[in-house]
Amino acid sequence: MKKLILSAAIVLGSLSMHAETAVVANPMVQTVNDQDGYKEVDGVPAAVKKGLDDAYPGVVLEKAWVNDKKEYKIEITVRGEKSIVYTDASGNILKK
Template sequence: MKKLILSAIVVLGTMSIHANVLPVSQNTNATVTIQTEYTEVTADAVPAAVKTALQTAYPGAKLDKAFVNEKKEYKLEISVGDQKATVYSDVNGNWLKI
């Protein structure tokens, strides 16, 4: 009977070793990117202030595509010679950093 109790204590003792809870890191970083939806518009729909700012900042630039979002911000795909770029402007021709 002593051997049975002793073996039960040994078995339960070894099982409790594996019952330790490991620490869980609570440092969680979440990145949320909100992208506004742009819809394509014709080059004629781009305001004159935006076109003027484009020609002032990028002389000789050709407007390939233009997009606008609900906040009246314009995404302009332009080409200057061999190079292509995408620039962003508000309705007044002020450049935006996105």
């Protein structure tokens, strides 16, 4: 009888250990994308904004990246549709 009670206590004790909730820390990590030689930037020159406004009326700049040649890769939204546009530092649209 002693062995039965001891076995029951061990089984119940092991079950309660599995019922424990685990706390998982989710640290926020900010990364800088380096894709195709482009690095993410916070803003673009005024000439680039003007060039995009002229080419795409109502454009909204979402994200921007720049490479070593000062060419910009810009994610834009025009009338609800997202697309990627490449420009130079003067605001001229590049074909890529």
